[in-house]
Amino acid sequence: MAIEPVSPESDRSLSSAGLHVRTWAPPGNAVYGCEHVQAAFSTDSIINAMSIKNYTTLLQCLYQRPTFVSQTSLRQPYKEGDALTSLTSNYLCLQCATICNRDELDKHGKASQHCFAVDSRSGCLYCRACQDYIYDPVFERLRSQQDPINISIGRKKRKLDELTPSTDELSFININSNKAPCRAIGLRGLFNMGQTCFMSVILQSLVRNPFLRNFYLTDGHKSSECPRDDCLSCGVDELFSEFFTLDKTEGYGAVNILGRSWQHKQEFAGCKQQDAHEYFQFLVDQLHCEISADSEGIVPERCPCIIHRTYSGQLRSDVTCRSCKNVTTKEDPMMDLSLDLRMQVKKQKLDHVGSVSEARLSLHSCLRSYTSPEKLGEASYRCTNCSGSPHHVTKQLSIKRLPPVLCIQLKRFEAGFNANSISSKLSTRIDFPLQLDMTPYTTRAVHAQEFGGRDMSRNCTYDLSTVIVHIGKIDGGHYVAYCREGDQWYLFDDNRVSAVAESTVLGAEAYLLIYHIGLVA
Numbered sequence: 001m002a003i004e005p006v007s008p009e010s011d012r013s014l015s016s017a018g019l020h021v022r023t024w025a026p027p028g029n030a031v032y033g034c035e036h037v038q039a040a041f042s043t044d045s046i047i048n049a050m051s052i053k054n055y056t057t058l059l060q061c062l063y064q065r066p067t068f069v070s071q072t073s074l075r076q077p078y079k080e081g082d083a084l085t086s087l088t089s090n091y092l093c094l095q096c097a098t099i100c101n102r103d104e105l106d107k108h109g110k111a112s113q114h115c116f117a118v119d120s121r122s123g124c125l126y127c128r129a130c131q132d133y134i135y136d137p138v139f140e141r142l143r144s145q146q147d148p149i150n151i152s153i154g155r156k157k158r159k160l161d162e163l164t165p166s167t168d169e170l171s172f173i174n175i176n177s178n179k180a181p182c183r184a185i186g187l188r189g190l191f192n193m194g195q196t197c198f199m200s201v202i203l204q205s206l207v208r209n210p211f212l213r214n215f216y217l218t219d220g221h222k223s224s225e226c227p228r229d230d231c232l233s234c235g236v237d238e239l240f241s242e243f244f245t246l247d248k249t250e251g252y253g254a255v256n257i258l259g260r261s262w263q264h265k266q267e268f269a270g271c272k273q274q275d276a277h278e279y280f281q282f283l284v285d286q287l288h289c290e291i292s293a294d295s296e297g298i299v300p301e302r303c304p305c306i307i308h309r310t311y312s313g314q315l316r317s318d319v320t321c322r323s324c325k326n327v328t329t330k331e332d333p334m335m336d337l338s339l340d341l342r343m344q345v346k347k348q349k350l351d352h353v354g355s356v357s358e359a360r361l362s363l364h365s366c367l368r369s370y371t372s373p374e375k376l377g378e379a380s381y382r383c384t385n386c387s388g389s390p391h392h393v394t395k396q397l398s399i400k401r402l403p404p405v406l407c408i409q410l411k412r413f414e415a416g417f418n419a420n421s422i423s424s425k426l427s428t429r430i431d432f433p434l435q436l437d438m439t440p441y442t443t444r445a446v447h448a449q450e451f452g453g454r455d456m457s458r459n460c461t462y463d464l465s466t467v468i469v470h471i472g473k474i475d476g477g478h479y480v481a482y483c484r485e486g487d488q489w490y491l492f493d494d495n496r497v498s499a500v501a502e503s504t505v506l507g508a509e510a511y512l513l514i515y516h517i518g519l520v521a
Contacts, residue, residue, distance in 0.1 A: 032137075033134035033135055033136025034129075036127050036130065037127070051116075052139075054095070055142055059118075059123050062092075062123050063123070088102075089102070090120040091118065092118045093108065093116075093117050094114070094116040094117060094118060096112065096114060098114075099120075100117075106128065114128075115129055116128070125139045129486075185485060186207050186208075186244055187249065187497055188243055188249060188252050189251040189493070189495035190203060190204070190252055190253070190254055190492075190494060190495060191252065191253045191494065191495045192494040193253060193255070193258060195271045195274075197480070197494060198275065198276040198479050199257070199261065199268075200254070200479070200481075200494060201479045201481035201492070202276055202279050203236075203254060203257065204466065204481045205280075205468065205512075205514050206236065206283075207243055208465050208466055208483050208484070208485070211309070211404060211405065212236075212306065212310060213244065216237050216240040217240055217241075217244055221233045221234070221237050221291065223237045223238065228290070230260050231260065231290055232257065232261065233290040233291055235256035235257035235260055238256060239252070239254060239257065249497075250495075251495025251496075261279075261282070264286055265282055273477065276470070276512060277336075277409045277511070277512060280407065281336070284311055285335075287307050288303065288308060291305045291306060291307060292305040311335050311404075311405055311407065312403055313333070313334045313400075313402050314334060314399070314400040314401035315332050315334045316330070316331050316398050316399070317329070317330045317397055318395070318396045318398075318447075319376075319393050319395050320394045321381075322392045322394060323392070326385035328384070334399075334403075336406075336409060337406070337407070337408045339363075339366040339408060339409065339410055341361070341366065341410055341428060341430070342414065342426060343369070345361065361429070362431040362432070363408070363431065363436070364433075367438075367440075371441045371446055372396070373395070373396045374395050376392070376394070376395055381393045381395075398442060398446035398447065399442050400442070402438055402442065402460060405515070406514070406515045408513040408514075408515070410430055410510055410511055412427070412511055413426075413474055423474050424474060427509060430510060431506075432467075432510055434463065435461055435464070435518070436462045436464070436515050437461050437462075438460040438462060439460040442460060459517065459518060461517075462515035462517055462518060463484075463515060463516055463517075463518050464515055465514050465516045466483050466514040467481065467505055467508050468480075468481050468482075468511050468513075469511055470511045482500065482504075482508060489504070
């Protein structure tokens with residue numbers, strides 16, 4: 001089915017009919033069905049009129065032509081015999097002549113940048129950006145006028161025009177109704193309950209984690225059936241319920257999570273500022289213990305709990321004796337990566353002595369240093385192949401298995417080990433990308449000769465999800481988090497949430513970077 005384009009002449013007839021002039025909305029609803037409809041149609045009357053014309057044409061196709069027309073879609077790219085008639089709903093693109101099934105809708109939308117489609121069975125408008133059907137007053141009115149069921153009812157009962165509110169009724173509705181958001185998307189701040197910003201930024205990163213969100217929102221942990229009074233996982237379950245099942249925008253007090261954190265680790269009790277990375281390590285370890293408490297006989301590195309399936313990877317360490325060339329290989333589990341910055345800063349200064357402009361460090365240079373061979377002295381290793389005698393060795397790390405969610409700590413803090421030493425914080429700017437390719441730092445790449453010509457095309461590209469920043473000095477300061485929701489970045493500063501530009505995020509002095517594997521970010 002093809003949709004005839006609307007010419008300027010036909011647009012004038014639509015404009016004169018007043019179809020795209022929005023003057024009222026049903027109780028509790030916005031003038032537009034969603035922000036994407038408003039952005040697409042509110043500024044250009046011609047585009048708005050074209051969409052109304054196309055929608056009317058699609059409705060006529062649905063209600064006046066045989067059903068199999070709208071229920072038949074073509075696979076793309078089309079090959080003869082690829083026509084598929086479906087018993088379930090198809091989607092008719094509002095902006096072109098394409099008919100797709102649900103699996104093809106996202107592919108078509110991304111390729112063409114088309115956002116709206118019409119359900120082949122109901123005629124309802126679907127927004128691909130919202131991932132949901134939307135109730136738009138203008139389009140819904142057109143649908144009601146075209147729907148044969150409504151038309152047949154209208155002959156016996158009141159006409160649709162009689163349902164349009166009067167001026168007085170509109171005024172009463174606007175005063176006594178609230179605009180209801182279409183869904184809760186977790187954009188809420190967390191109240192600071194006395195130097196608890198270190199906890200808040202980690203919890204915000206958990207809220208953006210699709211694996212944990214799906215686990216808790218599908219009763220992965222049933223708080224109502226949990227027998228433990230100090231269960232931290234119950235607190236996290238409550239957090240997800242508050243953020244994603246209730247349409248609230250005010251701040252949330254994570255009292256249960258804070259109290260149970262104090263119970264399990266006394267160091268976090270009180271109003272003293274804590275390290276966000278230490279809290280992250282504590283939290284994932286404690287959640288792992290509680291979620292897998294009823295499981296027996298589990299090998300730790302292969303634990304099937306949601307925490308390990310989300311954050312757990314594997315490091316490989318190769319130690320080569322420089323005397324006999326014997327290589328000792330060891331594999332260890334990892335829940336995050338901690339990258340040393342101080343050696344990188346010293347090396348950078350030595351490499352640019354006399355340079356007018358100071359070169360900036362990048363996350364990639366830190367990762368290259370992390371997986372580069374490192375020479376160790378005799379006292380640090382005894383070679384078993386040389387009868388246990390000490391020898392100079394070379395050690396090299398690589399990542400054998402990457403986790404779905406990768407947490408990277410940029411080690412900015414150095415604590416004093418005795419009364420004479422001074423704790424300090426490194427404020428050097430580190431450049432980090434929105435998309436991170438971890439392929440060069442994997443075991444397959446570092447030891448490419450060992451793996452020969454085996455497949456190296458696995459997806460190792462990550463998308464940045466959260467940036468945690470420490471503001472101020474080491475003995476105090478404040479934590480904030482930048483988190484991505486869709487294509488928009490937000491600053492979470494305790495209970496305050498504000499939209500920020502991408503450039504602001506990339507210019508931040510990052511302490512923790514949390515990346516999600518590209519397929520789910």
